[in-house]
C-alpha cells in the first residue's frame with residue numbers, strides 16, 4: 001500500500017537517527033577528507049624536509065583542498081553531488097603519479113586504498129563499477145611499465161599488489177552488501193508495525209511530510225481519518241488476545257481493499273489506526289470513512305468459524321496548509337473521534353456534519369466513490 005522503504009528512510013531522517021544512504025555518505029566523506037588532508041599534509045612536510053619543494057607544494061595544495069572541502073560539506077545533497085567527482089579526482093591523482101613516476105612502489109599502497117574509498121563514497125553498485133575501472137587502469141599502467149627498461153619494482157611486488165587489491169575489493173564489496181541489507185532491515189523495522197504490516201506513526205509522519213510538500217507545491221487537498229475500534233478490550237476479554245490480534249490484521253486487510261495505492265494506512269496505537277488520504281478533500285474523506293465504517297459494522301470479522309462483531313469510530317479532518325507535522329491533524333481528528341465515542345460509537349464525525357446530513361442530498365455520492373476507487 002505504501003512505499004515502505006521511502007517512508008522508512010524519510011522517517012528516520014526526520015527523527016535524526018538515520019543511517020540513511022545520503023547522511024552515511026556525508027559522514028564517510030568528511031572522514032575521508034579529514035584523512036586525506038592529514039596524509040597530504042604529512043607527505044608535504046616529508047617532501048619539504050627532503051628537499052623536494054615542488055612536490056611538497058602540490059601536496060600542500062591537496063591538503064588545503066581536503067580541509068576546505070571538509071569545511072564546505074555540510075549537507076547530504078552536497079555529499080551526494082560531490083561523491084563521484086571527489087572519488088574520480090583522487091583516483092586520477094593516484095594513477096597520474098603512478099604513471100609519471102618511474103620508480104615508485106609507494107603508490108601501490110594508495111592504489112589499494114581506492115576500493116575502500118570508492119565503496120564508502122559511492123555505495124555498492126557505483127563503487128563496484130568505479131573500482132573495476134580504476135583497477136583495470138592501474139593494472140594496464142603496471143603492465144605498460146614492465147615493458148619499459150627502467151622498471152623499479154619486481155613482478156612479485158605487482159603480483160602481491162594485485163592479490164591484495166582483489167582481496168580488499170572483495171571484502172569491501174561483501175561488507176557494503178551486508179551493511180546495506182542490515183540498514184534496509186533496520187529502516188523497515190523502525191517504521192513497520194510487525195503485527196499488521198502497516199506503517200507505524202514514524203512511517204505516517206514521513207508520509208505526511210511527503211504529502212505536505214505536494215500540498216504546498218500543487219495545492220492538492222488531503223485528509224486524515226483517525227479510526228479506533230470500539231470496545232476492543234471486550235473482544236480481547238471474550239475471545240482472547242490472539243483473536244484480538246487477528247481482528248487487527250483483518251482491519252489491515254480491509255484497508256488494503258478499500259484504499260488506493262497512494263493512501264497511507266498506519267497503526268498508531270493498540271486498536272487505533274490513522275489513514276492519510278492525499279488528494280481527498282474533507283467531503284471525500286468523510287465518504288470513505290463512512291463506507292469503511294459500514295463495511296466493518298456490516299460484515300463483522302470471521303475468525304475460526306465464529307463471527308465477531310466489530311465496530312469503529314472515526315474522526316475526519318482535512319490537512320491544513322499550516323499543519324507543521326502529523327500531530328496537528330491527529331489532534332483535531334482525535335477530538336472528533338472522542339466526540340464520536342461519547343455520542344455512542346460506531347460513527348464518523350467531522351466538522352462538516354454527520355455523513356447522513358452531508359450526503360443526503362448529494363446524487364453524486366456513488367460517482368465520487370467509484371471515481372476515487374478507480375484512480376491509482
Ligand SMILES: Nc1nc2c(ncn2[C@@H]2O[C@H](COP(=O)(O)OP(=O)(O)OP(=O)(O)O)[C@@H](O)[C@H]2O)c(=O)[nH]1
Pocket residue numbers: 195228229230231232233234236240241242243244245248269270271341345
Ligand atoms: N489483541 C491485542 N490487543 C491489544 C493490542 N494493543 C492493545 N490492545 C488492547 O486493546 C484494548 C484497548 O482498550 P481500551 O483502550 O479500553 O479501548 P476499547 O476497549 O476499545 O474501548 P473504546 O475505545 O472506548 O471503545 C486493551 O485491552 C489493550 O490490551 C494488540 O496488539 N493486540
